Amino acid sequence: MNVLEKLRSVFGDATPEGGDRQVFMAAVRPSGDPKFGDYQANGCMALAKTLGKNPRELAAAVREVVDLEPMADKPEVAGPGFLNVRLRDEWLSRTxxxxxxxxxxxxxxxxxxKKTVVVDFSSPNVAKPMHVGHLRSTVIGDSLARIFEALGHRVVRDNHLGDWGSQFGMILWGWKNARDAAAYEADPVAELARLYRLAQERIRGGDKGVEEAGRAETVKLHAADPENRELWRRFMPHCLKALAAMYQRLGVRFDVELGESFYDPMLSDVVEDLSKRGIAEESEGAVVVFVDRKKAPFIIRKSDGAFNYGTTDLATIQYRDKTWGPDQILYVVDHRQGDHFKQLFAVARAWGYDKVDLQHVAFGTILGADRKPFKTKQGDVVGLESLLDEAVAEARKVVDSNSPDLDPDERARVAEVVGLGAVKYADLSQNRISDYVFDWQKMLAMNGNTATYLQYAYARIQSIFRRGEVRPEDVRRRRPAILLSHPAERGLAARVVRLPEVLELAAAELKPNIVTDYLFDLANAFSKFFEECPVLKAESAERRDSRLALADLTAETLKFGLNLLGIDVVDRM
RNA sequence: GCACCCGUAGCUCAAUUGGAUAGAGCAUCGGUCUACGGAACCGAAGGUUAGAGGUUCGAAUCCUCUCGGGUGUACCA
Known part of the structure; x- marks a missing residue:
């Protein structure tokens, strides 16, 4: 049951004459301050103006009409015209x-x-090891997919691999000019990555020869040159295997992994169709779409005849629309591609894809403490693998010192869960468009607003059941009456019932940090409860059962919520 | 030049999109314990929300200007 939704509908029915029901409903929200109750309806002030009435009188009138039974008593009129709702304890208990x-x-x-949502996320270039920059898209996209799934929507997780672009041309150049056969034998992906970096360094150093050679290799690959195609087919399985290992460790899965190469056969038709419809035109030797005459156009075929990622993205929209008929497509991509997506979406709409909701879920670039794009001291971007290893090692130290009684295998498992949780949570708990300052300390932190804090709260609850030799299933089956006489009990209860509305909000806003904020708040309320309300030594059997039930509900909510962030829990840590 | 994003406590970030006294974490200082797990709890201190105007019952949020930072800007993805 979504409490907020229910209240909105009830207040909607009480919208004053001449007022906009939707606006009035939207103005119902959780209270920021508990002293104003659990929820508040703020619509009267806005309406008072358009209706030319006194807001307090309007609020008083709504108060008489609105039917909150059996959730709450009549709301209270406060301030300039707020209507404050306090949920009834009996209703909370029953719920x-x-x-x-x-x-x-x-x-x-x-x-x-329910709708169908395609989530396009992670999308690394193959043949390059994943680095911290890939973390955000992967973790945010995975979380959004999980949230939509939890709400019952149909989700298609699509990893739009960069397996066809110019980086492959550079690798082909490297392979033909600088390969180390033994190194490739030993670790193919590492050798390919070395060749890619080598080519990049040469080009950055101003080597026009390498630049042109790389481009020529790309053109040959796209033109079905047998040798390059063969090499591509040889390299790909190694690259995919390395990626799969990383995704497995991260607990991320995809429904489809249709890379750029998949769309290659469709590209000429895309350009032809857009040209035929008069949407695309020729300009400076290229085929382009002018979205805005004053700005640079959207290029769909380069003057050398090759297609680029804009063409691929259009073919991708066409394919997705045909295959899944999505209501929404989310692109979880760095904000620097904002202009590209704005143009892409405009061209797609002009092309006829005007029903699907195309959203660029943008996020900031990862910066170092110096506010420049994040690098290690050596000048390389931090590899994702080593970041995760570092986090797990850090967690292991804490586990070793805090829980020496656990056997080493279990400590290793706990460290993996805690370490990965810390890294993911650090990314998810902040979802600003502005750039993101990478901070080892913050990434590895295990105090305060962190995944560890939530996992710890969960483990403490499991510990209560262990100590009391009670099985949660038994409590669930007994369905004890839930008593809310202590403020900490009530505070916990009021938060537990909010899960559905929080998820709806996170899905609407496309912001996983709404979930992290909620879970932190919930865990905080639990800690308070834990301090102030003895469970096993409660003063009566009824109270003990009630508190066991509250603890179990909190644990299940924490576990469920963390799962939506792609984070696991452990019973002991 | 033009376009977009951003500027909130010492640091890293929130603020349910215009709601009531701007909240957390870290760091600092002080407290809590025979504990159902101290990876915790309670408290203090810390703010002219970059600045100046404006809009209205009400502004961190919307508008204008200024200052500061970032990103993008025709064939890389």
Whole structure:
């Protein structure tokens, strides 16, 4: 049950004469301050102006009409015209009791209409090891996919691999001119990465020869040159295997991994169709679409006849629309491609794809402490593998010192879960468009607003059940009455029931940090409860059962929420 | 030059999109313990939301200008 949605509909029915129901509903929201209750309706002030009435009187009138039974008593009119709602304890108790046996924690209700969403994320270039820059897209995209799935939407996770671009031309050049056969034998991906870096360095150093040679290799590859195609086919499995290993460690999966190469056969048709419809035109030898005459056009065929990523992206939209008929396509990509997507979406709309909601889920570049793009001291970008290893090693130190009683295998497992959780959470708990300052300390932190804090709260709850020799399933089956006489109990209860509305908001805003904020708040409320309300030594059997139930619901919510962030929990840590 | 993004506590970030006294974490200082796990809890201090105007019941949020930073800007992806 989505409490906010329910309240919105109830207040919607009480919209004053002449007011906009939608606007009035949207003005219902959780209270920022508990002293104003649990939820508040703020629509009266805005309406008062358009209707030419006194906002407090309007609020008083709504108060009389609105029917909050049995969730709450009549709302309270406060300030200039706020309507404050406080959920009834009996209602909260009953709702929690229902949640107790519900594996979906209240998400399985009728809810909003289900849609199909394609999430295009991670999308690394193959043949280059993944680095910290790939983390954001991978982790944010995975989390958004999980959130939409949890809400019952149909999700297509698509890894749009960069397996066809000019970086392959550079590798081909490197292979033909500088390969180390033994190194390739030993570790193909490392050798290919070395060749790529070598080519890049030469080009950056002003070597026009390498630049042209690389481009020529790319053209040959695209033109079905047998040798280059053969090399591509040889390299790809190694590259994909290395990527798959990384995704497995991260716990990220895809439904499809259709790279740029997949769309290659469709590109000439795309250009032809756009030209035939008069959307594309020739300019300076290239085929382009002018989205805005004053600005640079969107190029779909270069003057040398080759296609570029804009063409591929259009073919991709066409394919996705045909294959899945999505309502929404999310592109989880660095904000520096904002202009590209703006143009791409405009061209797609002109082309007829005006029903699908195309969204660029942009995020900031990762910077070092010096505010320049993040590098190690050696000048290389930090590899994702070594970042994860570092985080896990850091976690291992803490586990070793705090829990020497766990056997080494289990400590290793806990360290992996805690370390990866820390890294993912550091990325997900902040979702600003502005650039992101990479900070080892923050990445590896395990105090405060971190995944570790949430995992710790979970482990403490499991510990209660272990110590009390109680099985959570038994508590769930008993469905004890939930007593909310202590403020900490009530605070916890009011948060547990918010999960569905939080997920809806996170999905609407495309912001996983809404989930992290919620979970941190929940864990905080639990810590307070844990300090102030003894569970196993509660003063009565009824109270003990009630608190066990509250603890179990909190644990299940934490586990569920962390899972939506791609983060695991452990029973002991 | 033009376009877009950003500027919030010492640092890293929130603020449910115009709501009530701008909140967290880290760092600093002080407290809590025979504990159902101290990877915790409580408290203090820290702010003219870059600056100046404007819009209105109400602005970190919207508008204008100024200052500062970032990104993009015709054949890389």
């Amino acid at each position: 929690l009791a229902e949640l107790l046996g519900d594996a979906s924690l209240g998400l399985s209700g009728p809810g909003t209409t």
